[in-house]
Amino acid sequence: MEFFKKRKVNLPTFWETYEASFEVPLPKQLKEVRFVVLDTETTGFDYEKDRILALGCLALKNNTMVANESFERYLDQHFYHADNVEIHGILRTENRAYSSELEVLQQFLAFIQNAVLVAHHAGFDIKMINKALERYGLPKLKNKVLDTAVLYRRTLIRSPLLEKKEHYSLDELADKFDISKKDRHTALGDAYITAIAFIKIVAKLKAKKPITLKKLLSQRMRL
Amino acid sequence: MKNTISERIADFLKDFPPFNELNEIDLGRFSTEVVISYKEKGERVFDLEEAPHPYFYVVHKGAILLHKDSDDSIIDLCDEGDIFGLRPLMANETYKMCATAHEDSILYAIPIAAFKPLTQTYEEVGNFLIESFASNTRNPYSKKHRGTLYGERANSVSGTEPVLFDLQPIRYSKKIVSCNPDASIKSIAATMTKKRVGSMLVMEEKLPVGIITDKDIRNKVATGIFPITATAKDIMTSPVITYPRNMTIAQAQMAMMKSNISHLCLTKDGTANSETVGILSKHDVMLELGNNPAVMIKAIKRARKFKKIKPIRFRIMQLLEGYLEQNIPLTLVSKIISELNDACTKQVMQIALRKMPKAPPVPFAWLAMGSQGRSEQLLHTDQDNALIFTDVPEEQFPETQEYFLQLSKCVTKGLRDISYEYCPAEMMASNPHWCLSLEKWKEQVSSWIGNPGPDEVLLSSIFFDYNIVYGDTALVDALTAHIFNATKKHPIFFLHLAGGALQNPSPTGFFRQFLVEEDGAHKDFFDIKRRALMPMTDAARVLILSHQIKSINNTAQRFEKLAALEPAQEAFFLSCSYAIKALLKFRTKQGLLHNDSGRFIALDKLTKEEKIKLKRTFKTIKELQELLRVRFKVSNLLG
Known part of the structure; x- marks a missing residue:
C-alpha cells in the first residue's frame, strides 16, 4: 500500500492535471462528446524495442474539427531503424522541428484531457503510448478508447454473400468511404482519414439503431 | 509548427476562386x-431566417442544396469548390434561404473574422465575393452550365419562373477550340471530332477572323467545291458575328435566330476587334433552357470526367420528378430514365477504359444486375454489377482477371462518384467472385x-436479372443459353426459385392491416421493397424463366409477356403488370420526396386514397403467390 502512495506523490504536476480532467464525467449526448482521433508513426511493431517517431491528433466534436485544434509532433528518437522509412518516410535528416519524447507526452496529455480516444487498430497506438509513459515512470492512459477497425466490422451487413475479413486496413476504409488518401502515412494525415471514417461509421451505426456513447464503448477492447 | x-x-x-488569388502565406495563415x-x-447547414453564422462555407466533398424553404424550390446545387452562405460576410442579417446536405458532405467553414481583412488587401477577392453575392450567378468564373439563379436575391426573383429565367446571363464555354487561318481542313476536322465540337473558331492573334462549322465542311468540302487540302481561310465563314459576353439567354436565342447561325463568338467588348473570350453554341442555350433528355444525353456523352456526369444525374432526377408530377405513364418514364442512367454508366465505362494503361486483353461484357438489370431503377440505389470476359488459357487467367478487376475498380468508383x-x-x-471468364x-x-x-x-435471383450495359453481347448470349440448358436438366431448380419467391414477408396481417417493421431505424415504417415489390419481381422471374425467356428483364414487361403466353391467365397477369407499375411509381415518388431509395414508407404520411391504392395491389400479390404455390407445387418442398 505504501508503495502506491509513494508513487502517487511522485507523479509530476502535468500528470495530476491530466488526471483531474477525469473528474468531469463524459457527456451522455454523443454530439457533446469530445473525441481525439490519433495516429502514431513508429520505428516498428515491437512494443519493447520500437519507438514512436510521430504523433498526430485531431479533436472532433459534433462532426466538426478545427484545423487549429490539432496536434502534430515529431519525436527526437536516438533509437532509430532505417527499415521503416519506406512506410512513414520520416528521415532523421529531414528538416523538421523535433521534440523530446517526454515533452511530447506532456503536451499530448494536456491536449487530450479526458476526451474519448479514437484510432485505427487503436490497441497498437495506445500500447505504444503507454509503453512510452511507462519509461518515464508514468501510469497508463486513463481515457476511453474506440477502435475504428472494430467499429467498421459492426457496420457490415450480415449476409451469407459477404465474407467478413478479420482485419480491415485504413486504406480499405479510405476506399470504402471515398476519403482521399492524401497525406497517408503521416501521423496527422492518417488521423484525419480515421476521423472521417469514424464519422461515417457512427452515421452508419446510427442509421441502424439510435446510438449512445455507452453503446459505442461497449465493444471489448484489448489493450 | x-x-x-x-x-x-x-x-x-x-485551386478555387477566390482563394486562388491569395498568396501562399495569407492562404496558409487563415487555413489554420x-x-x-x-x-x-x-x-x-442553415435555415431560412437563421441568425448569421460566423463563417461562410466551401464545399470540399459532396453537394449542398440551396433551396427556398421546406417547399423545396431549388435555388442551386453547390458541389466541390463552390462557396455559399456569403450573406454574413456582406451584411449582418439572417439567411434568406436554406442550405441542406444533398449527400454526405464535408464543408470547410471559413471564419469571417479571419477572412474579412483579406477582402480588403486583395481587391480581386473582394470583387469576386461581391460579384458572387450580388449578381445572379454564384460563380462568375464558372464554365459550367448548371444555370440557376443565385439565391441571395431569390426573395423577389424566383429561380423557377421561366420568364425571368430567360433574362439570366448565359454561361458559355471558355475553352475555345481554334485554329489559325492556314490550318488544313483535315486537321480541323480531326480536332473537331476529337474535341466533339460542332464549330471551330479561326483566330489570328487572339482576334476572331472566321468560323468553321460542320455545315461548312459538308457544304464546301464534301461537295467537292474545295479540295480536302484547302486551308481554313478558304472555307471559313467571315466575318464572324460577335457579341459581348454578358448576354442573357433570351438575347442569345434571338441573336441566333436573327442571323440563322448556331454559334456565337463572344468577345471582350462585343466587336470583332477585341479578344475572344468564349463561344456560345445552340447546345449551350438548350442546356440552359432546361431538362430535356436529348440534350442531357449529349451532355453525358461529352463528359470526360466522372465528376462532370454528377450534375447531369441531378438534372435527371429533376426531370423524373417533373414527369411524375405531370402523370406521364410510368412505362414511358422508366424507359427514358433508364436510358439516361444507362448512358451515364456507359460513359463511366468509356472514361474508365481510357484511364487504363492498356486496352482490354480480350472482349468482355459489363452486366447490370438487380433493379438496374430490370430497368426498374429510377432512383439512386446501390450498384450491383458483374463482368464476364472471354475464356483465356488457364495460365493467363490470373493476369486477365487482374486487368478486369482493375478496370472494375475504376468503374465502380466512377459510378460511386455519380452517386x-x-x-x-x-x-x-x-469483387473477384463477380469478375469471371465465361467458362x-x-x-x-x-x-x-x-x-x-x-x-x-x-444469388441466382439477383444474378438472373442481368442485362448487358457495355461490351460483347455474344458472351452474354452464351451464358443465357447455358442457363436454359442447365435448368432443363434440373427442373427442380424452379421449385426452389418459386419457394424463394414465397418467402418474402407478407404485406398485410390477418385483419388486412399493414405490417410495419418492428425494430431498427425504420421502426413503424412500411418496407415496400421487401413486402410488396420483391414478391412480385421474384414471382415474375421464376414464371418467365420457366417459359425459357431471358430477353425480358423488366417485371412489368415480364407480366405482359406472360399474359400473351398464357391466354387463360391474361387478365390476371395484366393486373399484375399494373400493380407492379403502381408500386414502383409509389416508391419513386416517396424516394424523390425524401431523397432516398424510397424503400421505407411512413404510413401516417399517406392519404386515405393512397392507402387504398396500395392495399389493392396487395390482393394481387396474394393471388400471384397462390398461383406459384399451385403451379410449382411448392408445398411439397416446404412441408
Whole structure:
C-alpha cells in the first residue's frame, strides 16, 4: 500500500492535471462528446524495442474539427531503424522541428484531457503510448478508447454473400468511404482519414439503431 | 509548427476562386482557422431566417442544396469548390434561404473574422465575393452550365419562373477550340471530332477572323467545291458575328435566330476587334433552357470526367420528378430514365477504359444486375454489377482477371462518384467472385442450379436479372443459353426459385392491416421493397424463366409477356403488370420526396386514397403467390 502512495506523490504536476480532467464525467449526448482521433508513426511493431517517431491528433466534436485544434509532433528518437522509412518516410535528416519524447507526452496529455480516444487498430497506438509513459515512470492512459477497425466490422451487413475479413486496413476504409488518401502515412494525415471514417461509421451505426456513447464503448477492447 | 490539416485545406482551396488569388502565406495563415464540418445527408447547414453564422462555407466533398424553404424550390446545387452562405460576410442579417446536405458532405467553414481583412488587401477577392453575392450567378468564373439563379436575391426573383429565367446571363464555354487561318481542313476536322465540337473558331492573334462549322465542311468540302487540302481561310465563314459576353439567354436565342447561325463568338467588348473570350453554341442555350433528355444525353456523352456526369444525374432526377408530377405513364418514364442512367454508366465505362494503361486483353461484357438489370431503377440505389470476359488459357487467367478487376475498380468508383452507392454485400465486378471468364461463370451458374440451397437461390435471383450495359453481347448470349440448358436438366431448380419467391414477408396481417417493421431505424415504417415489390419481381422471374425467356428483364414487361403466353391467365397477369407499375411509381415518388431509395414508407404520411391504392395491389400479390404455390407445387418442398 505504501508503495502506491509513494508513487502517487511522485507523479509530476502535468500528470495530476491530466488526471483531474477525469473528474468531469463524459457527456451522455454523443454530439457533446469530445473525441481525439490519433495516429502514431513508429520505428516498428515491437512494443519493447520500437519507438514512436510521430504523433498526430485531431479533436472532433459534433462532426466538426478545427484545423487549429490539432496536434502534430515529431519525436527526437536516438533509437532509430532505417527499415521503416519506406512506410512513414520520416528521415532523421529531414528538416523538421523535433521534440523530446517526454515533452511530447506532456503536451499530448494536456491536449487530450479526458476526451474519448479514437484510432485505427487503436490497441497498437495506445500500447505504444503507454509503453512510452511507462519509461518515464508514468501510469497508463486513463481515457476511453474506440477502435475504428472494430467499429467498421459492426457496420457490415450480415449476409451469407459477404465474407467478413478479420482485419480491415485504413486504406480499405479510405476506399470504402471515398476519403482521399492524401497525406497517408503521416501521423496527422492518417488521423484525419480515421476521423472521417469514424464519422461515417457512427452515421452508419446510427442509421441502424439510435446510438449512445455507452453503446459505442461497449465493444471489448484489448489493450 | 507544421500542421498537415491546414496544409491540406490550403492545398484544396488554392485551386478555387477566390482563394486562388491569395498568396501562399495569407492562404496558409487563415487555413489554420478553418473548421472542417461533416454534414450527413439531409442535415441542415442553415435555415431560412437563421441568425448569421460566423463563417461562410466551401464545399470540399459532396453537394449542398440551396433551396427556398421546406417547399423545396431549388435555388442551386453547390458541389466541390463552390462557396455559399456569403450573406454574413456582406451584411449582418439572417439567411434568406436554406442550405441542406444533398449527400454526405464535408464543408470547410471559413471564419469571417479571419477572412474579412483579406477582402480588403486583395481587391480581386473582394470583387469576386461581391460579384458572387450580388449578381445572379454564384460563380462568375464558372464554365459550367448548371444555370440557376443565385439565391441571395431569390426573395423577389424566383429561380423557377421561366420568364425571368430567360433574362439570366448565359454561361458559355471558355475553352475555345481554334485554329489559325492556314490550318488544313483535315486537321480541323480531326480536332473537331476529337474535341466533339460542332464549330471551330479561326483566330489570328487572339482576334476572331472566321468560323468553321460542320455545315461548312459538308457544304464546301464534301461537295467537292474545295479540295480536302484547302486551308481554313478558304472555307471559313467571315466575318464572324460577335457579341459581348454578358448576354442573357433570351438575347442569345434571338441573336441566333436573327442571323440563322448556331454559334456565337463572344468577345471582350462585343466587336470583332477585341479578344475572344468564349463561344456560345445552340447546345449551350438548350442546356440552359432546361431538362430535356436529348440534350442531357449529349451532355453525358461529352463528359470526360466522372465528376462532370454528377450534375447531369441531378438534372435527371429533376426531370423524373417533373414527369411524375405531370402523370406521364410510368412505362414511358422508366424507359427514358433508364436510358439516361444507362448512358451515364456507359460513359463511366468509356472514361474508365481510357484511364487504363492498356486496352482490354480480350472482349468482355459489363452486366447490370438487380433493379438496374430490370430497368426498374429510377432512383439512386446501390450498384450491383458483374463482368464476364472471354475464356483465356488457364495460365493467363490470373493476369486477365487482374486487368478486369482493375478496370472494375475504376468503374465502380466512377459510378460511386455519380452517386450510385457501393453494394453493401459487395456484389460488384470489383469483387473477384463477380469478375469471371465465361467458362467460370458457367460453372458458377451450374452449381447454383444444380444444388439450390437458400444462398444459391438468393444469388441466382439477383444474378438472373442481368442485362448487358457495355461490351460483347455474344458472351452474354452464351451464358443465357447455358442457363436454359442447365435448368432443363434440373427442373427442380424452379421449385426452389418459386419457394424463394414465397418467402418474402407478407404485406398485410390477418385483419388486412399493414405490417410495419418492428425494430431498427425504420421502426413503424412500411418496407415496400421487401413486402410488396420483391414478391412480385421474384414471382415474375421464376414464371418467365420457366417459359425459357431471358430477353425480358423488366417485371412489368415480364407480366405482359406472360399474359400473351398464357391466354387463360391474361387478365390476371395484366393486373399484375399494373400493380407492379403502381408500386414502383409509389416508391419513386416517396424516394424523390425524401431523397432516398424510397424503400421505407411512413404510413401516417399517406392519404386515405393512397392507402387504398396500395392495399389493392396487395390482393394481387396474394393471388400471384397462390398461383406459384399451385403451379410449382411448392408445398411439397416446404412441408
